[in-house]
Amino acid sequence: MKTLLKSTLMGAAMLSLAGTALAEVRLNAVSFAPAAADISQGFHHFVERINTEFEGELQINWRGGPEVIPPFEQGNAVRAGAIDMAFVSPSFYEGLLPAAATPNLSLKSFEEIRDGGYFERMAEIHREVGLELIGEVPASEVQFYIFLNRPLDSVEELANRRIRVFPTVLPFVRALGAEPIVMPQEEIFTAMERGLVDGFVRGSVGWAEQFKGVVTHYIAPSFYRAGFPILVNPRAWARLDADLQSRVVDFIMTDLAPEIDGMWDEMLAMGDAQMEAAGFERITLEGAAADAYLTTALDAAWAAMAERAPAHADELRAFMVD
Numbered sequence: 001m002k003t004l005l006k007s008t009l010m011g012a013a014m015l016s017l018a019g020t021a022l023a024e025v026r027l028n029a030v031s032f033a034p035a036a037a038d039i040s041q042g043f044h045h046f047v048e049r050i051n052t053e054f055e056g057e058l059q060i061n062w063r064g065g066p067e068v069i070p071p072f073e074q075g076n077a078v079r080a081g082a083i084d085m086a087f088v089s090p091s092f093y094e095g096l097l098p099a100a101a102t103p104n105l106s107l108k109s110f111e112e113i114r115d116g117g118y119f120e121r122m123a124e125i126h127r128e129v130g131l132e133l134i135g136e137v138p139a140s141e142v143q144f145y146i147f148l149n150r151p152l153d154s155v156e157e158l159a160n161r162r163i164r165v166f167p168t169v170l171p172f173v174r175a176l177g178a179e180p181i182v183m184p185q186e187e188i189f190t191a192m193e194r195g196l197v198d199g200f201v202r203g204s205v206g207w208a209e210q211f212k213g214v215v216t217h218y219i220a221p222s223f224y225r226a227g228f229p230i231l232v233n234p235r236a237w238a239r240l241d242a243d244l245q246s247r248v249v250d251f252i253m254t255d256l257a258p259e260i261d262g263m264w265d266e267m268l269a270m271g272d273a274q275m276e277a278a279g280f281e282r283i284t285l286e287g288a289a290a291d292a293y294l295t296t297a298l299d300a301a302w303a304a305m306a307e308r309a310p311a312h313a314d315e316l317r318a319f320m321v322d
Helices: 002-024 038-053 071-080 098-104 110-114 120-129 168-176 185-193 242-261 265-278 287-308 312-320
Strands: 025-031 058-064 085-088 132-139 146-149 164-165 177-184 199-202 217-223 225-231 280-284
Touching: 025 038, 038 058, 038 132, 038 242, 038 265, 071 085, 071 177, 071 225, 098 120, 098 168, 098 217, 098 225, 098 287, 098 312, 110 120, 110 242, 120 132, 132 242, 146 280, 164 168, 168 177, 168 287, 185 199, 217 287
Parallel strands: 025 058, 025 085, 164 177, 164 199, 217 280
Antiparallel strands: 085 225, 132 225, 146 199, 146 217
């Protein structure tokens, strides 16, 4: 009898443990940037905090970056279920959702954008194309500069210079009179070295030393903001019950994302130091010239968005631009 009771209790314990294990949802994730990249520190922090906060309920398995799924294919991979989750660059899935690039087109912080209701509306728009948007890994202070291979005395001298761009910044560069050229990030150095382009648009972190000798100047102020949408496959998201979904989104939006948005100061200071050490000279626009430059950046981008996403551009701009 004792043996039978012991076996019964052991069996119940094993079933209980099995039920606990089954209750934990595991999501496989990829990122548009390699795990070792400086910009990926936000993804590291996100995964660590989620896995700690929701231990036993939800775990994210970060499988890697572009070596797993090419960045421009990640949005479709999430929608098709080839991967459960992706930390993506907004412009990399514009072909799937034209409004995807709008997180960049602002000078506001994450909290300002969140409190205005932008993310709730964007979540609705993402569902229309078969994606769940559960938040953002923000980097509002990580903005963009135009880097050049020779100086200029005014913005007007950008006319006809060939500038490598990514899709989001193409309308702005064109509005400045330059010739925008879309090419992969890994080809920029060779293109600069061979004179195929006269400059490029990029953030300021983690690469300056490698471009010493081919970059001489950059234009300030910086423009736009960085923010990396967190896309989840709807079927994978449905594996979380409604209560867990709500708690995860609330934790991301209320605690985790603002925490990440405030952690970039050290990295940006390091980027500034790297640019100075590499000999990049800063061309600083001031007063009316700076205001006109930033106004052109926003107006050109949103005008292009109105053409690509006429159903959503005006309402989304109201969230993102004062």
